[in-house]
Amino acid sequence: IGTTAALEIVEVKAQVTGQIISREFKDGADVKKGDPLFRIDPRPYQAALDQAQGQLAQAKAQLALNELNLKRQLDLRTKNVTAPQELDTARASFAGDEARVKAAEAAVAAAQVNLDYCEIRSPIDGRAGLRNVDVGNLVGPGGASLLTIQGLDPIYTDFTVSEPDLPLVRRYLDNPNLKVMTDAEDDSVGARQGDLYFIDNAVQPSAGTVKLRAITPNPDRALWPSQFVRVRLVLDVLKDATLVPGSAVQIGQNGPYVFVVKPDSTLDLRQVKPGQVHGDLTVISEGVRGGETVVVSGQLQLSPGAKVLPKDAGSGGEAGMQRAKAID
Structure with a gap:
């Protein structure tokens, strides 16, 4: 007896703070990776993105202006018309503007990420559980999970x-x-x-x-x-294995054995080498061949060489018989 367990379990949580404005799935539905689940009001994050893009544009414009100024100062310096201090100032301004452009680009990327987080999507293929929040609720990164x-x-x-x-x-x-x-x-x-x-x-x-x-x-x-x-x-698949009922295998002083009924209805005691158990059947790797008849009950009353009247197992009589089976 065993139990089953989900291959993946994901607690879906909000990564930005905001109000849920829509739900895009049904409880208990199968979802694919990337399917939309909830939407958080994106307006504050869209505004933050627009602001960051505007600041980036300003930083790029200032960078372009200071780049022209730096080129002008370099040209004047080659003609020995300007002071070295003015060239150093132009270089510092240009380097500062480059840093501000990079910072503005990072701000735009962060604002875009936050805006994307307003669309909560399934991270895996799976089955949705019962939702924990409804439309209109305020959610955030520190809150409870929205869905499993x-x-x-x-x-x-x-x-x-x-x-x-x-x-x-x-x-x-x-x-x-x-x-x-x-x-x-x-x-x-x-x-x-x-x-x-x-x-x-x-x-x-x-x-x-x-x-x-x-x-x-x-x-x-x-x-x-x-x-x-x-x-x-x-563990393994045994080809052409010989199976006998488990009740046919007895334990004696010399180890496991079975009684085999010979064609003349006399008994032959065979030492056997049992293997794996397959339900009510036992694999015999040595001692019995497929098609031979073995005794499955009443062995304590029998002895080697005794003559018996073979009967199918379950039909009554002193000793039940059953043929050994060879399976692929």
């Missing part, structure tokens, strides 16, 4: 594995078949395949588990943040 937007496609799947299983997971981290399957309860959509994204750097002391996170595609937005989901971590 959460990115839902893709979405995070958070789950845990027990501490003893962690070395096995780490062994398969570079395996291209490693994947995370996420399935929601009462969902008409099948399990979604995602990629393992994160393994926590510490074991949770109280639970003895390690937190993992996967990135799961969610194009239909069927998965919601904080939703409980069923998670299956697939």
Whole structure:
């Protein structure tokens, strides 16, 4: 069991102070990055921009005048007609005007930024939550958030594995078949395949588990943040694997074994090497071949070489039988 979490969560706040004059979205709507959300009254900031542009024009005009004066003083100085002090004054005036032009340009840029901030736009693709302010409210940088937007496609799947299983997971981290399957309860959509994204750097002391996170595609937005989901971590894909019911595998003095029914209906005790568990089935890497019949119940009453009457599992009788399956 795991939970989902939004890929991105953004608290939208005002970056300039002013009155909200319009709202451009519906609560709960999907929004794209750059979509308008709110508009703040731009008139004070437009006026500040106009003023800054006027001051820039004045600074440029003064710079042009002092540039002409500097050229005139340089020409007179080459003819030894003017005093060195007048040339130095012209140079200082020109340098001061250059600095004032740069300051005026910076003021224009700052005023333009503030004006642009009057148009509050979505910083991410996602789904809008319930708005916290309405048209007419006064907002500002120090106020509460106007809206929360959460990115839902893709979405995070958070789950845990027990501490003893962690070395096995780490062994398969570079395996291209490693994947995370996420399935929601009462969902008409099948399990979604995602990629393992994160393994926590510490074991949770109280639970003895390690937190993992996967990135799961969610194009239909069927998965919601904080939703409980069923998670299956697939470490590898075994081709031509032989599967037997888990109840067929017994533990004896020499290790795991199964009873195999031979063609003459006698029993053969086989030492086996079990592998991964797949639901109610267990992978057998050695000891049983696909198509052979194994005993799945009543093993305590049986012995090697005994003759049995094979019956399908669940049909009654002393020993239930089922064929081993070979899957791709």
